[in-house]
Amino acid sequence: MELLAQIVVNGILLGGLYAVMALGLALVWGVLNIVNLAHGSFIMLGAYCSWHLFHYLHVDPFLGLPLTAAVLFVFGYAVQRGVLNLIVRAPMFNTLLLTFGLDVVLADLAQLAFTADFRAINPGYAGSQWQIGPLVVPLVKLGAFAAAVVLTLAVWLFLLHTRLGRAIRATAQNLVAAHLYGVEPRHLYAMTFGIGMALAGAAGGLYGTVSQINPYIGASLTLKSFAIAIIGGLENPLGVLVGGLILGVIEALTTLYVGPTYADVASFGILLAVLIVRPTGLLGRTA
Amino acid sequence: MKAWRLLAVVAALVVLASVPAWGSDVLVQFGINALLLAVLAQGWNIIGGYTGYPSFGNSVFYGLGTYGVAIAMAQWHLPFVIGLGLGVLLAVVFALLLGVPVLRLRGHYFAIATLALAGVMAAIVSNIPLAGQNIGLVLPPLNNDRLFYLLALGLLVAVTLTIWGLAHSRFGYGLIAIRENEDSAAAMGVNTTLYKVLAFALSALFSALAGGIHAYWITFIDPGSAFDITLNVQMIIMAVFGGAGSVLGPILGALVLSAVSEVLSSELTHVAGLFFGAVIVAAVVLMPRGLTDLTRRLRALGWRYFAENIRANRL
Numbered sequence: 172m173e174l175l176a177q178i179v180v181n182g183i184l185l186g187g188l189y190a191v192m193a194l195g196l197a198l199v200w201g202v203l204n205i206v207n208l209a210h211g212s213f214i215m216l217g218a219y220c221s222w223h224l225f226h227y228l229h230v231d232p233f234l235g236l237p238l239t240a241a242v243l244f245v246f247g248y249a250v251q252r253g254v255l256n257l258i259v260r261a262p263m264f265n266t267l268l269l270t271f272g273l274d275v276v277l278a279d280l281a282q283l284a285f286t287a288d289f290r291a292i293n294p295g296y297a298g299s300q301w302q303i304g305p306l307v308v309p310l311v312k313l314g315a316f317a318a319a320v321v322l323t324l325a326v327w328l329f330l331l332h333t334r335l336g337r338a339i340r341a342t343a344q345n346l347v348a349a350h351l352y353g354v355e356p357r358h359l360y361a362m363t364f365g366i367g368m369a370l371a372g373a374a375g376g377l378y379g380t381v382s383q384i385n386p387y388i389g390a391s392l393t394l395k396s397f398a399i400a401i402i403g404g405l406e407n408p409l410g411v412l413v414g415g416l417i418l419g420v421i422e423a424l425t426t427l428y429v430g431p432t433y434a435d436v437a438s439f440g441i442l443l444a445v446l447i448v449r450p451t452g453l454l455g456r457t458a
Numbered sequence: 459m460k461a462w463r464l465l466a467v468v469a470a471l472v473v474l475a476s477v478p479a480w481g482s483d484v485l486v487q488f489g490i491n492a493l494l495l496a497v498l499a500q501g502w503n504i505i506g507g508y509t510g511y512p513s514f515g516n517s518v519f520y521g522l523g524t525y526g527v528a529i530a531m532a533q534w535h536l537p538f539v540i541g542l543g544l545g546v547l548l549a550v551v552f553a554l555l556l557g558v559p560v561l562r563l564r565g566h567y568f569a570i571a572t573l574a575l576a577g578v579m580a581a582i583v584s585n586i587p588l589a590g591q592n593i594g595l596v597l598p599p600l601n602n603d604r605l606f607y608l609l610a611l612g613l614l615v616a617v618t619l620t621i622w623g624l625a626h627s628r629f630g631y632g633l634i635a636i637r638e639n640e641d642s643a644a645a646m647g648v649n650t651t652l653y654k655v656l657a658f659a660l661s662a663l664f665s666a667l668a669g670g671i672h673a674y675w676i677t678f679i680d681p682g683s684a685f686d687i688t689l690n691v692q693m694i695i696m697a698v699f700g701g702a703g704s705v706l707g708p709i710l711g712a713l714v715l716s717a718v719s720e721v722l723s724s725e726l727t728h729v730a731g732l733f734f735g736a737v738i739v740a741a742v743v744l745m746p747r748g749l750t751d752l753t754r755r756l757r758a759l760g761w762r763y764f765a766e767n768i769r770a771n772r773l
Contacts, residue, residue, distance in 0.1 A: 206566045257743050261771040263565055264512040268698055269742040271691055275735030283732070357773050390687075394577060397570050432592070436581040439574040446571045447559045 173305045178423045184312040186419025187319035188381065190412040191374040192392060193399035194326060195367035201405035202343040202363045205255060206263075208270040210396055211389030212277035213368045217243050217375025218292075218384040219285055225292050232292045232380050233314055239376045240369040247368025251361040259360065274389060281386035292379040315377040320412070322373060326366075327408040339363050398442040417441075467706070474611055478604035486603045488720055490675060493610035494668045496712035498689070499696040500617040501664040506694065507702035508621075508630060509657045510637030511561065515572035517690035518579050519549040519662040523669025524684045528595040529588060531674070542670040549666035550659050557658040561651070564640070573687065580685035594680030597673060606675045613671065614709065617664045622705050633657055637703070699741050701748030710749050746771060 196210045207213075220239045224230040230238070250273070258269055299310040330336040341349040342359055350356055378384065378392075395418065403414025418438055425437035477489055498520060505513045526545020530536040560571050584592035624630035632653045635643035644650045673679050700711020718737065722730040744764045745752045756763050 200566070206569070254739065254743070256773045257768055258746070258771050259773045261742070261746050263569075264506065264694060264698060264702070265742050265746050265771075267512060267569065268695060269739055271695075272735045272738030272742065275731055276739065279729070279732040279735065283729070360773060394573065397573070401567075401570060430585075432581055432584060436578050439577040442574045443560075443571055443578070446563055446567055446574075 174427070177306055178427050179420055180306055180308065181312075182420035182423030183416055184308070184316045184419070185381070185423065186416035187316035187412070188374065188377050188415070189395060189399055189419050190403075190415025191319040191322050191370060191377065193396040193403070193415060194323060194408055194411050195370035195374070196393075196396040197400040197403070197405045197408075197411050198326070198339075198370070199364055199367040200400060202339055203251075203255075203259065203360055205259070205266050205270065205364075207367075208267060208393055209274035209277055209389070210270075210371060211391065211393035212274045212281070213243060213247065213371040213389075214375040214378060214392050215281060215384065215386060215389045216246070216277065217372030218379040218388075219281060219290070219375075220372060221376030221379050222290050222292050222384065225294070232294055232376055233318060236318065236373050236376050240373045243372025243375075244365040244369035247371075248361045248365035250368075251364035252357065255364065256357055256360060274393075278386050278389055285386060287385055287387070289383040289385050290379070291383045292376075294380070297380075311380050315381055318373070318377055319415075322370065323408050323412045326370065330408065335362065395438065398438050401442050402445050471615070475608070478607050483603065486607050488716070490603065490606050490610050492713055492716035493607070493614050494672050495692065495696060495716055496709045497610065497614050497617050497668040498665055498693045499700070499708035499712045500614070500621060501661045501668070502690075502693040503621060503697050503702060503704075503708045504624070504633075504664075505657050505661040507697055507704070507708070508624065508633045508637060509654060511654065511658075512569045512694070513572050513658070513661070514569055514687065514690050514694075515556075515560075515575045516661060516665050516693055517685055517687055518572075518576050519553065519665035520669035520672075520689065521579060521583070521681075521684035521686075522548040522552060522662075523666030524673035524679045525583065525589055525595075526666065527670040527673045528590075528597055528679050531597050532590075532595040533588060538670075538674055541674075542667060545666045545670040546663055549662040549669075553659040553662035554655060557655040558651070561654040561658060576685060576687050576690060580681040583685065584681040590680070592681055594678060597677045597679075599677045600674065603675075606671060609671050610668075613664070613667055618705065618709065620660070620664075625705055629653065629656070634703075695738055698746075699738075699748055701750030704748070704750045707748050707750040714749065743768065 192214055195213070196207060199205055199207050199210075217239050220242050221232050221235055224235040224238060225232050254273070255266075255269070258266055294311070297311055301308045301310065301313070330340055338349065338354045338359055339362075341352065342354055342356065342363075346356060349359075375384075378388075399411060399414040399418050401414075402417055403410035403412070418441070421437050421441060422434045426434045429437070474489075474493075478486055481489065498516065501519070502513060502516050505511050505516070523542075523545035526543075526548050527538065527541035530541030530544050531538060556575065560568065560575070563571050583589050589595065624633070632643065632648045635646065635648055636650055636653060640650055669684070673684075696711040696715050697708040698711070699715055700709065701707025715737075719730065719734055722733055726733065744767060746767055752763070759766065
């Protein structure tokens with residue numbers, strides 16, 4: 172029973188991080204209708220950005236998150252403005268292909284720039300943990316979880332209550348109508364993608380504190396982000412948070428009771444089941 | 459014009475068929491890979507190009523084909539042909555069973571569902587003892603590259619003739635109608651579910667045969683290489699680069715891109731992947747309808763061809 176509780180806690184802590192990973196993907200997908208296969212590589216770049224800040228400038232990985240997010244925002248804005256905006260109206264598999272090509276380019280550039288060695292962000296408090304009754308809560312994972320929840324809530328409030336957030340939601344509903352009301356689509360698309368990639372960057376910075384990074388972690392992170400976005404739906408950041416928690420807990424339980432090789436089977440199996448039974452996501456409607 | 463094109467195709471086929479007679483071992487081996495990739499691109503062309511369903515599940519069919527041959531030959535000591543049959547059976551049954559629920563999904567959702575299928579298969583197979591778990595299976599070797607080359611070429615001809623026949627049949631028109639507007643197709647009396655599932659199964663058939671031939675040629679398979687999602691992405695890239703939804707485009711795409719990637723990986727080992735990615739990005743932006751469309755319209759339009767493509771698809 173204690174073991175089960177510990178596993179669930181681990182799953183929830185990881186799930187929060189998963190949610191931030193998927194948040195940017197869901198935002199870009201829901202608003203721009205682009206399924207970004209390079210999403211995981213943006214997370215990877217965020218992780219390296221955070222690693223460099225930590226390793227060379229000794230910036231604490233959690234305090235460095237805004238900087239990492241800002242770097243990735245600028246990069247994302249440029250990519251959307253310069254490349255993705257050129258193919259937004261192309262057939263779907265052309266956008267899939269383009270983002271796949273982008274993924275290859277980013278992963279290979281990262282390998283040239285940062286080598287294929289595994290890196291980890293290990294601040295001084297990396298080994299610390301809290302003991303709550305019989306449960307052990309590693310401080311870093313708790314920090315990553317807390318940051319993830321704060322980010323998710325911030326995105327939710329931003330979309331609901333700011334002028335830019337409202338413009339983004341209006342564009343997701345109806346591009347033409349939004350344009351008529353004064354939204355400049357090229358800029359807004361780039362802003363949305365930039366925000367999505369800032370979230371990916373922050374997720375990468377957090378990921379670097381709980382796991383090892385190398386230039387090729389992107390592909391599996393993209394797949395996980397998909398699973399979460401599908402489970403949680405694209406409309407609501409809170410749905411994505413729930414999706415991330417569900418996936419985290421299920422992966423942890425599967426690893427314990429069925430075996431680690433089945434963790435991916437469980438998550439993708441759930442993804443498939445959700446798609447077939449309830450294609451609109453477990454919570455609410457997808458865009 | 460028609461006769462000229464037919465002549466060109468026949469001439470190309472003769473040249474391809476004569477490669478084992480004069481080509482070096484390296485060229486023949488490159489040829490086997492390129493031809494099998496062309497078969498896979500054509501298989502994807504049926505479901506992705508003609509029907510408009512961007513399948514990421516074709517690597518599953520390929521993997522089932524490889525495992526059909528591997529299990530039959532390595533575990534049961536049966537002949538190659540029976541293995542091929544087993545692989546095709548597995549893949550087609552899989553396509554029929556999963557096609558019904560999965561093909562109900564549209565657009566991105568279909569793509570992601572098939573992507574998930576591909577992700578699940580490797581993990582499932584690596585837990586089946588009969589399939590050699592995650593260690594894989596070793597097949598009895600047959601050192602006859604020229605035979606494998608001809609098998610691959612024969613399969614490519616078969617799939618291409620099938621697609622050519624399809625493009626001129628009621629069935630093919632039904633698939634194109636589904637691609638252009640599925641609701642209208644259904645309203646016009648096309649049995650969309652039946653058509654889609656049949657297209658999926660046909661796609662599965664050829665992908666499985668390609669997998670089976672590859673397994674016997676390479677004589678070793680494991681779950682990671684058999685159910686490789688990047689292989690599926692390669693199929694799509696080759697089909698789209700050449701021209702998805704055309705009879706010869708995917709072959710052109712597969713042969714050109716195989717050659718490019720072969721040259722790159724021998725000449726510029728470090729940046730080969732980088733360049734490949736850049737080629738994909740540039741191709742999608744500049745020539746989204748593929749090489750076949752490029753060759754048809756470039757002469758009339760010149761450089762304006764690229765500008766018009768960008769204008770048509772940008773925000």
